[in-house]
Amino acid sequence: MTEKPLLEFTGVSKTYISGESQLSILQQIDFSLPSGVSVAITGKSGSGKSTFLNIAGGLDKPTSGDVNFLGKALRHMHDKELSEFRNRHIGFIFQSHILLDDFSALENVCIPSLIRGEPKKNVSRRAAQLLERVGLSDRMDHRPNKLSGGERQRVAFCRALVNSPELLIADEPTGSLDEQSSRGIEELLFDLVREQGKTLLLVTHDMQLARKCAVVYLLHNRELQELT
Numbered sequence: 604m605t606e607k608p609l610l611e612f613t614g615v616s617k618t619y620i621s622g623e624s625q626l627s628i629l630q631q632i633d634f635s636l637p638s639g640v641s642v643a644i645t646g647k648s649g650s651g652k653s654t655f656l657n658i659a660g661g662l663d664k665p666t667s668g669d670v671n672f673l674g675k676a677l678r679h680m681h682d683k684e685l686s687e688f689r690n691r692h693i694g695f696i697f698q699s700h701i702l703l704d705d706f707s708a709l710e711n712v713c714i715p716s717l718i719r720g721e722p723k724k725n726v727s728r729r730a731a732q733l734l735e736r737v738g739l740s741d742r743m744d745h746r747p748n749k750l751s752g753g754e755r756q757r758v759a760f761c762r763a764l765v766n767s768p769e770l771l772i773a774d775e776p777t778g779s780l781d782e783q784s785s786r787g788i789e790e791l792l793f794d795l796v797r798e799q800g801k802t803l804l805l806v807t808h809d810m811q812l813a814r815k816c817a818v819v820y821l822l823h824n825r826e827l828q829e830l831t
């Protein structure tokens with residue numbers, strides 16, 4: 604394939620410095636994520652999976668090395684440019700849903716598009732369609748604290764998708780749910796990714812979930828190994 608990857612790491616290293624001590628987490632990582640592919644990153648707790656995702660999504664900067672997204676070097680973007688870039692191109696899903704309790708489910712889904720300055724009417728229509736797609740048409744006016752864990756996570760999926768980002772980044776998306784709701788939510792995530800032709804970068808310690816992705820990597824000893 605000659606097509607440019609959606610996301611590319613070149614020699615990415617990350618070292619946390621606290622006081623006198625240095626903690627090297629990622630070392631010289633090269634990684635390429637083609638468009639439309641789902642990739643899982645697994646590894647032990649503390650191996651650096653979330654660190655990797657945060658760098659991939661431009662939420663954190665590498666100590667050295669380059670991250671390119673759609674051929675653009677994130678290193679050269681200043682903070683405002685970077686947050687606009689994230690808002691437009693990346694949808695984030697985390698283990699604990701960071702929904703705003705003062706707003707309804709529908710309003711929570713709308714927020715990323717309103718930040719972009721889109722007219723409220725268009726946004727509301729799209730958000731309602733997404734909520735309907737995930738089976739929450741009768742929960743749109745609920746505040747997040749009146750929803751179940753699985754329902755909140757479905758709202759978070761909709762919010763991640765509302766700006767039609769190319770890339771979905773998910774960090775243990777079912778980590779806080781019980782086994783049965785987890786499987787339902789996972790299926791929904793993969794269905795949405797497939798239907799909407801998204802690229803998925805998924806972090807999980809759950810091998811069964813990881814294997815649903817086309818490519819699986821293990822983060823171990825600061826390096827990324829592809830599992831076959």
Ligand SMILES: Nc1ncnc2c1ncn2[C@@H]1O[C@H](COP(=O)(O)OP(=O)(O)OP(=O)(O)O)[C@@H](O)[C@H]1O
Pocket residue numbers: 619620621626628646647648649650651652653654655808
């Ligand atoms: N801001 C920070 N400053 C210093 N050390 C950090 C910081 N963030 C993370 N670390 C350390 O880096 C290591 C990797 O953390 P990270 O959160 O990436 O691991 P993880 O693989 O996502 O783990 P888990 O599976 O438990 O979520 C950990 O040892 C953590 O303590």
Ligand SMILES: [Mg+2]
Pocket residue numbers: 652653654774
């Ligand atoms: Mg983590």
